[in-house]
Amino acid sequence: xxxxxVAVLVLMAIAIxxxxxxxxxxxxxxKQSAATxxxxxxxGLKVKLGGPAAVYALIFVALLYERPRETQHFHTxxxxxxxxxxxxxxxxxxxxxxxxxxxxxxxxxxxxxxGFSWEVAVTETDxxxxxxxxxxxxxxxxxxxxxxxxxxxxxxxxxxxxxYDMKHRRITFKSPIVMQSVSVGKAYFGSKAQAAAPVATPVxxxxxxx
Amino acid sequence: MTRRDFVAxxxxxxxxxxxxxxxxxxxxxxxxxxxxxGEYPATGIGVRLTHPRYGPSSLSYTDSYRxxxxxxxxxxxxxxxxxxxxxxxxxxxxxxxxxxxxxIAPIQVP
Numbered sequence: 429x430x431x432x433x434v435a436v437l438v439l440m441a442i443a444i445x446x447x448x449x450x451x452x453x454x455x456x457x458x459k460q461s462a463a464t465x466x467x468x469x470x471x472g473l474k475v476k477l478g479g480p481a482a483v484y485a486l487i488f489v490a491l492l493y494e495r496p497r498e499t500q501h502f503h504t505x506x507x508x509x510x511x512x513x514x515x516x517x518x519x520x521x522x523x524x525x526x527x528x529x530x531x532x533x534x535x536x537x538x539x540x541x542x543g544f545s546w547e548v549a550v551t552e553t554d555x556x557x558x559x560x561x562x563x564x565x566x567x568x569x570x571x572x573x574x575x576x577x578x579x580x581x582x583x584x585x586x587x588x589x590x591x592y593d594m595k596h597r598r599i600t601f602k603s604p605i606v607m608q609s610v611s612v613g614k615a616y617f618g619s620k621a622q623a624a625a626p627v628a629t630p631v632x633x634x635x636x637x638x
Numbered sequence: 639m640t641r642r643d644f645v646a647x648x649x650x651x652x653x654x655x656x657x658x659x660x661x662x663x664x665x666x667x668x669x670x671x672x673x674x675x676g677e678y679p680a681t682g683i684g685v686r687l688t689h690p691r692y693g694p695s696s697l698s699y700t701d702s703y704r705x706x707x708x709x710x711x712x713x714x715x716x717x718x719x720x721x722x723x724x725x726x727x728x729x730x731x732x733x734x735x736x737x738x739x740x741x742i743a744p745i746q747v748p
Contacts, residue, residue: 525671525678528702564682564699571666571708572701583662584687584695584709600724614739618668621741624730625716 434554449487453480502549542604548577550597560599570607662710663734667742669705669720679705680747682719687711687734697721720747 513522530536535545551559560578576585577599579592586606590599610616649743665687669680684697692714698707712738720728728747734740 521675523675523678525673548659556696562697562699564701566702568703572699572703572706573708574696574698576696582694582696583692583711584698586710616739616741617667618741618744621646621667621743623743624667624732624745625731627717627731 446484450480450484453483494608538546550577553628565605565607567607569611573605573607574602650696661712661736663713663737663740665709665711665716665718665732665734667707667718667744668744669700669747670705670744671748672746679703681705683707683747685709686721687716687720687732688719689714689716694719718742720745722747 511524511527513524515522534549536544536546538544548561550561553559558578560576563575563577565573565575573586575588577590579590581589588601588603588605590601592599667685669683669685670677671680679700681700681702683704683705684701685700687695687709689695689711690696692712695709695711701709711734713734715731715733718730718732720740721732722728728745730742730745732740732742
């Protein structure tokens with residue numbers, strides 16, 4: 429469902445739904461017998477409500493107080509640009525592939541002792557499905573680790589299973605995420621490794637990649 | 639389904655899971671790009687395995703230093719998928735061996 433359609437439906441609901449309690453109140457409440465309510469002056473005008481209107485105003489204020497307050501949301505934006513290097517004349521040309529890019533927030537730091545606590549944006553679809561991202565941990569001299577944060581486990585990933593507190597939106601890894609040194613076990617030699625046989629899929633040209 | 643059939647199915651699934659866990663190998667390899675100054679690691683690219691029976695594995699992203707990926711899997715024939723983007727995938731056939739590591743030769747990506 430598109431955002432425009434959702435917005436239209438919300439506006440329609442705001443316009444139509446209050447008619448139901450208003451109809452009930454005006455049909456069954458005697459206009460003269462209900463108490464009156466007088467509001468504060470606004471721009472010199474005082475509002476005085478009587479009968480069903482006063483009751484409706486009270487209901488409206490109560491609902492306003494109890495309204496859902498979770499309004500934070502996010503959208504995906506495309507960020508484009510160019511990075512340029514300014515160097516001394518005798519310096520070797522910079523390698524653009526040495527650039528490490530991060531998005532802040534969130535600030536993802538690891539505490540002394542290896543602990544961490546990170547605030548991570550998680551996508552929720554219109555129908556309430558949560559799409560957890562993956563966690564990628566790299567350290568020089570260690571094998572990189574990809575940790576899926578979603579509950580659907582399959583082979584391939586590390587065997588660390590998180591615990592979920594959906595009410596407080598918290599994911600906890602009870603057991604440590606182990607990063608293994610490249611010195612542990614047999615070293616990798618690409619020249620002596622198994623050649624992967626390409627399946628008949630053409631290699632995309634550089635121009636096609638966005 | 640009778641109670642005996644249900645118990646048999648549960649035992650079979652448990653046995654299969656135990657077998658998968660017991661015979662895992664770590665499939666590892668390296669992705670690289672070639673530029674005017676030579677090769678450099680292709681980092682942050684998603685790689686996964688697919689098997690006709692086990693289905694797709696989780697994604698492993700090539701690391702920041704050497705462009706290495708690591709995926710644990712039971713021995714067998716797999717399709718290695720390199721996800722350059724959500725629309726561009728490179729596919730290779732590999733054999734995961736019954737040993738600690740199955741090393742795959744470096745693959746050049748665009």
